[in-house]
Amino acid sequence: MEIKTAKNNNIFIEDTVFTAPSFYLLLKDLFEKLEAEGKHGIFYVDIDIGERVENYKADKKFKEAYLLEGLLDILEQKSLLRRIETNNYLDYTALEQIFRKADKETECIILTQKEGVYNVFKELKNIGENSALYYVSENTFEEWQEKARSSVPKQAFYLQEDIYVNQIDTTGLDYVYSPKYGYLKIDFASQMNGGEGSVYRTYNNMMVKIFKKESITYVNFKKLSEMIEMDLYDPFICWPKDLVYAGDNFVGYLMDEVKGAETLLSLRLQSFSEYTHPERFEICYNFLKRIKYLHDKGILIGDLKPDNILVKSPSEVYFIDCGCYQINDYACPVCHPEYTKRVFKKDELKKQLRTVEDEYYPINKMAFEILIMKNHTYSPDNMDIENTDKSQFFYPLDVDGLDIRSEDMALWARFLTPSMRKYFYYYFKQGKITDLSEWVKELQLFLEKLKKEINNNGR
Amino acid sequence: MEDNFDFFSKPKMNGGIKLPVCLILDKSGSMADKARSSRGMVVKIDELNNNIQELLKTIRNDSNARLMSDICLIGCGGESPEVINGYASVDQINFKPLTASGRTPLGASVELALDLLQKRRGYYRSAGIEHYKPILMIMSDGQPTEVESVVYNAAQRCSDMVIAEGLKVLPIGIGDSARLDILDMFSPNVKAKCITNMDVFVKLFEMLSVSMSQSDNTVFDWLNDQV
Numbered sequence: 001m002e003i004k005t006a007k008n009n010n011i012f013i014e015d016t017v018f019t020a021p022s023f024y025l026l027l028k029d030l031f032e033k034l035e036a037e038g039k040h041g042i043f044y045v046d047i048d049i050g051e052r053v054e055n056y057k058a059d060k061k062f063k064e065a066y067l068l069e070g071l072l073d074i075l076e077q078k079s080l081l082r083r084i085e086t087n088n089y090l091d092y093t094a095l096e097q098i099f100r101k102a103d104k105e106t107e108c109i110i111l112t113q114k115e116g117v118y119n120v121f122k123e124l125k126n127i128g129e130n131s132a133l134y135y136v137s138e139n140t141f142e143e144w145q146e147k148a149r150s151s152v153p154k155q156a157f158y159l160q161e162d163i164y165v166n167q168i169d170t171t172g173l174d175y176v177y178s179p180k181y182g183y184l185k186i187d188f189a190s191q192m193n194g195g196e197g198s199v200y201r202t203y204n205n206m207m208v209k210i211f212k213k214e215s216i217t218y219v220n221f222k223k224l225s226e227m228i229e230m231d232l233y234d235p236f237i238c239w240p241k242d243l244v245y246a247g248d249n250f251v252g253y254l255m256d257e258v259k260g261a262e263t264l265l266s267l268r269l270q271s272f273s274e275y276t277h278p279e280r281f282e283i284c285y286n287f288l289k290r291i292k293y294l295h296d297k298g299i300l301i302g303d304l305k306p307d308n309i310l311v312k313s314p315s316e317v318y319f320i321d322c323g324c325y326q327i328n329d330y331a332c333p334v335c336h337p338e339y340t341k342r343v344f345k346k347d348e349l350k351k352q353l354r355t356v357e358d359e360y361y362p363i364n365k366m367a368f369e370i371l372i373m374k375n376h377t378y379s380p381d382n383m384d385i386e387n388t389d390k391s392q393f394f395y396p397l398d399v400d401g402l403d404i405r406s407e408d409m410a411l412w413a414r415f416l417t418p419s420m421r422k423y424f425y426y427y428f429k430q431g432k433i434t435d436l437s438e439w440v441k442e443l444q445l446f447l448e449k450l451k452k453e454i455n456n457n458g459r
Numbered sequence: 460m461e462d463n464f465d466f467f468s469k470p471k472m473n474g475g476i477k478l479p480v481c482l483i484l485d486k487s488g489s490m491a492d493k494a495r496s497s498r499g500m501v502v503k504i505d506e507l508n509n510n511i512q513e514l515l516k517t518i519r520n521d522s523n524a525r526l527m528s529d530i531c532l533i534g535c536g537g538e539s540p541e542v543i544n545g546y547a548s549v550d551q552i553n554f555k556p557l558t559a560s561g562r563t564p565l566g567a568s569v570e571l572a573l574d575l576l577q578k579r580r581g582y583y584r585s586a587g588i589e590h591y592k593p594i595l596m597i598m599s600d601g602q603p604t605e606v607e608s609v610v611y612n613a614a615q616r617c618s619d620m621v622i623a624e625g626l627k628v629l630p631i632g633i634g635d636s637a638r639l640d641i642l643d644m645f646s647p648n649v650k651a652k653c654i655t656n657m658d659v660f661v662k663l664f665e666m667l668s669v670s671m672s673q674s675d676n677t678v679f680d681w682l683n684d685q686v
Binding site: 193263265266268269270271272273274275276277278280307336337373374375378380383384385386387404406407408410414415454 | 464466467468469470471475476522523526527583584587588589590591592624625669675
């Protein structure tokens with residue numbers, strides 16, 4: 001579709017649009033159209049767009065770097081380019097002012113490829129009559145619409161009365177049977193308790209999760225059957241390998257054991273004392289990369305908490321207890337109140353699916369805990385983890401002249417990149433989500449720069 | 460500004476996260492009486508001693524609970540309450556079995572527990588240590604021997620802290636003669652529960668240990684359902 005234009009046009013372009021396939025042709029067409037129809041256009045970009053060029057170069061993506069640089073040059077030479085503050089596309093104050101000033105003969109247009117940017121800027125659609133958001137698709141512009149990943153929770157597959165499985169008492173089971181691995185003896189000494197059941201060590205580096213009576217449900221049976229059939233392979237995600245039975249009754253599932261690793265909770269309780277600061281950044285990178293992998297496959301972790309993440313080394317971050325993940329319309333029925341922003345009523349988690357937005361609370365919270373080693377609500381006046389407003393956030397965006405005598409504040413002000421600070425600040429203060437792809441990219445670049453610094457300084 | 464912060468080093472922070480837990484243990488004369496259990500009639504103080512030992516062992520064996528728990532033991536007996544162990548990690552506690560004797564100074568014991576808790580919070584604040592909401596477990600088998608106003612004032616202070624969400628209270632009555640109505644005065648949110656079968660102690664402490672390890676409400680939920 002064509003972009004709707006008016007006599008005057010304020011066009012904001014998010015940086016990844018410049019490198020979208022065929023965008024330069026669409027921009028050329030737009031120039032020609034505006035010129036032929038005697039219309040005017042001013043092109044707005046983020047004030048830090050130059051950093052993106054440098055990042056592309058650092059990442060050896062020279063094609064993207066030169067394309068972005070070249071198109072910005074063209075706009076600059078035509079005196080059509082304006083740079084505005086957006087705080088990494090998290091703050092639309094400056095753009096809002098431009099939109100508000102627009103008269104009836106002015107069309108305000110936002111071009112973006114990122115859902116995160118769309119989500120932040122979509123409120124601008126309600127300002128004035130002539131505002132629209134587009135993305136580049138198949139050599140044309142498409143107007144952004146609400147996608148399926150909306151914030152409205154959907155119904156999960158749920159049975160009020162479960163008549164398809166026998167809810168047997170699983171206490172004291174000695175053996176279980178797996179169709180793939182045969183009879184497996186349970187090692188009671190290795191018992192670890194969880195919300196839905198207990199996990200035990202068994203034969204050949206495998207763990208077995210045995211559900212409590214009330215969690216032996218047809219929904220769990222169907223969900224785990226589908227998970228086992230799914231095309232998902234990542235050695236750091238301990239995916240269910242087979243169902244297990246006691247007699248003819250489904251009672252749980254098998255997964256790989258991770259040896260020699262500590263839970264993220266245990267590391268946090270010890271202030272990550274065995275890892276250096278750069279190693280913690282690497283842990284965070286690998287943690288977020290795995291979640292992105294799952295999200296890209298449409299899987300939500302649901303009960304995302306530090307007990308379910310194991311760290312063997314900074315590059316070996318494992319995800320365990322995957323049997324409760326949310327896949328398709330099968331819900332994750334458990335949660336930890338500390339790592340959940342929304343308050344769920346009794347049984348709500350069984351009947352309703354979580355949204356991607358729900359998952360961003362534990363993602364941001366845990367990333368903050370890994371990088372800063374404090375709860376995000378921590379301040380010198382508030383050390384209480386439970387009795388606190390979850391949207392409270394003490395760490396400032398402006399770090400000039402900040403007192404950084406405490407280690408957490410030094411980490412925040414001196415070692416997080418400005419982008420990382422913005423991602424956290426805007427999420428905890430305003431609920432604005434930075435997409436995982438941005439987070440992973442930022443941490444990747446940070447670690448690469450650090451590596452170079454280490455090599456150069458011979459550390 | 461701190462200029463000597465070395466990013467390539469290991470963190471300096473210590474303390475991690477703490478869960479303060481204070482146990483008020485009735486060791487008054489009546490705890491020398493016997494009560495029912497699956498092993499027949501047992502002396503209540505012996506059973507309490509065994510279970511405290513077991514609780515400490517369980518916490519030591521659970522890596523998270525061991526790191527997180529900050530435990531204080533107060534004896535409620537004799538003429539006045541006694542600090543058996545000030546706040547300390549489980550590894551620093553050397554628990555010696557309690558002997559049952561004297562009165563039940565419950566109000567004074569709770570006042571002492573709240574004073575110590577306040578001091579501990581002050582320490583956390585000065586050291587920058589994050590913490591979960593403190594748990595106060597009150598275990599008593601009879602009725603307080605103090606004047607009414609002492610009990611009432613302590614109960615009021617304790618309830619105010621619970622209502623202000625600064626404290627969680629687990630009120631447990633031991634044996635048939637426990638005054639649950641008095642224990643209830645300390646706990647506006649959780650009703651006092653009575654343990655008449657000493658075997659339930661084991662489960663109670665198991666659940667307390669789980670709550671300490673996972674910083675959740677397991678023990679409170681379990682009490683509401685089971686006892």
